Amino acid sequence: MSTPVNHVNNKCVQIIESERNKYAVNIMCPKLIDSINISKLLYDLMTDNCRQDTSNAEYIVVFKLTNDDPSLITRAIQETQILKTTVTRTNKYNGKKTIVDSFWSACEKYPELITEINNHSTPNEAKWLLASKYKYCIVNNFMPGYARAIYLYYLTPYIPYIPSIPSISSISLSVDKVPADEPLVILDQSVGWTDRLLGALSCINKIKNGIRYVGFDPNKSLRSGCVDVMKLFGQELTEITDSYMEFTGTTGNKHSIHSEPFEQGILEYPENYFDFAFTSPPYGTLEIYSPMNPVYKNWIEDFYKPLLIQTCRVLKPHKFCLLHLDDSSSCNVSDLLIAVNTFCDLKLVGKIGLLGMMSNKIRTVWVFQKIITE
Numbered sequence: 159m160s161t162p163v164n165h166v167n168n169k170c171v172q173i174i175e176s177e178r179n180k181y182a183v184n185i186m187c188p189k190l191i192d193s194i195n196i197s198k199l200l201y202d203l204m205t206d207n208c209r210q211d212t213s214n215a216e217y218i219v220v221f222k223l224t225n226d227d228p229s230l231i232t233r234a235i236q237e238t239q240i241l242k243t244t245v246t247r248t249n250k251y252n253g254k255k256t257i258v259d260s261f262w263s264a265c266e267k268y269p270e271l272i273t274e275i276n277n278h279s280t281p282n283e284a285k286w287l288l289a290s291k292y293k294y295c296i297v298n299n300f301m302p303g304y305a306r307a308i309y310l311y312y313l314t315p316y317i318p319y320i321p322s323i324p325s326i327s328s329i330s331l332s333v334d335k336v337p338a339d340e341p342l343v344i345l346d347q348s349v350g351w352t353d354r355l356l357g358a359l360s361c362i363n364k365i366k367n368g369i370r371y372v373g374f375d376p377n378k379s380l381r382s383g384c385v386d387v388m389k390l391f392g393q394e395l396t397e398i399t400d401s402y403m404e405f406t407g408t409t410g411n412k413h414s415i416h417s418e419p420f421e422q423g424i425l426e427y428p429e430n431y432f433d434f435a436f437t438s439p440p441y442g443t444l445e446i447y448s449p450m451n452p453v454y455k456n457w458i459e460d461f462y463k464p465l466l467i468q469t470c471r472v473l474k475p476h477k478f479c480l481l482h483l484d485d486s487s488s489c490n491v492s493d494l495l496i497a498v499n500t501f502c503d504l505k506l507v508g509k510i511g512l513l514g515m516m517s518n519k520i521r522t523v524w525v526f527q528k529i530i531t532e
């Protein structure tokens with residue numbers, strides 16, 4: 159006999175709530191979530207007229223948001239975990255690494271920091287303002303508005319997959335594997351703070367047949383936040399195991415989040431499965447997220463190269479993979495990214511720029527395409 163859906167949902171909710179408590183932090187401090195209006199921020203996200211500038215020759219397009227407040231949604235939902243993340247600084251001359259305190263470790267070290275925050279007129283701003291005084295660092299997030307702009311740029315209007323040189327086998331492949339009423343399947347190799355998840359869900363109704371989001375992240379403490387973001391869009395948790403969560407929405411499209419390293423979990427997916435891949439992976443050891451994450455001796459060989467090779471394998475021909483990544487004091491990746499076509503069928507086709515609202519600094523998103531030459 160099959161289990162009634164409500165019963166399954168209740169069980170899922172219990173599991174995720176006990177996980178939320180397990181990874182909570184018991185320090186009395188005002189929470190960002192209590193100071194924001196999520197409905198208003200969602201409205202702002204979905205109505206932002208992101209500026210697209212194609213005049214900079216270095217970039218395919220440079221996006222500039224008109225309002226970055228919606229990033230408070232993910233920052234608030236994942237606040238506990240964001241404030242737990244530590245940053246490492248690597249000395250570029252001798253390679254020596256120093257670990258900078260996270261906000262929570264500074265709170266444990268200096269009880270007066272909590273008092274100062276609680277007495278401040280805007281406690282959530284004080285968390286940032288007191289960083290240099292107490293020598294801690296708070297990490298940034300990708301921002302859901304930029305993720306939404308990128309998904310809309312690449313996924314609308316929906317263009318069905320048509321093999322470049324039709325042959326009998328490729329025609330039957332396109333009919334069998336890409337029926338017209340299938341949602342677009344998008345891959346996020348490192349879910350992180352859920353900025354791309356939020357960005358993707360916010361454009362479901364703009365994409366013909368919607369999307370199916372598949373994400374990976376070994377850090378299980380982020381799972382309850384993923385459930386919260388899914389809920390904002392009516393996507394209910396309908397299955398949960400130690401390493402997997404499945405969500406079902408009103409359209410019937412399912413979304414999956416795997417709690418395991420991408421390079422391992424992706425092996426169960428077949429070739430030519432995804433319509434789009436886009437992520438913001440770790441910058442080597444620049445940020446340290448959780449003891450659940452693998453530690454790589456050689457980030458290039460053990461993480462970035464397998465990530466590119468596996469993404470290429472599961473991406474459909476001609477589809478795009480976007481990576482928000484750059485050289486950092488912790489790891490130089492650009493040589494590998496430029497040479498991607500020497501070890502798989504991805505080819506670097508350009509870069510997208512993300513212009514900050516307050517500064518002229520442009521963040522880079524690398525754009526690769528899976529090119530199959532017959």
Ligand SMILES: C[S@@+](CC[C@H](N)C(=O)[O-])C[C@H]1O[C@@H](n2cnc3c(N)ncnc32)[C@H](O)[C@@H]1O
Nearest residue numbers: 299300347348350375377419420438439440447
């Ligand atoms: C937080 S995001 C990137 C942060 C970046 N500063 C940003 O927001 O643009 C990086 C995520 O990659 C995850 N991660 C680490 N190792 C991974 C792996 N092997 N596979 C997938 N995700 C991984 C981390 O747990 C983390 O949540």
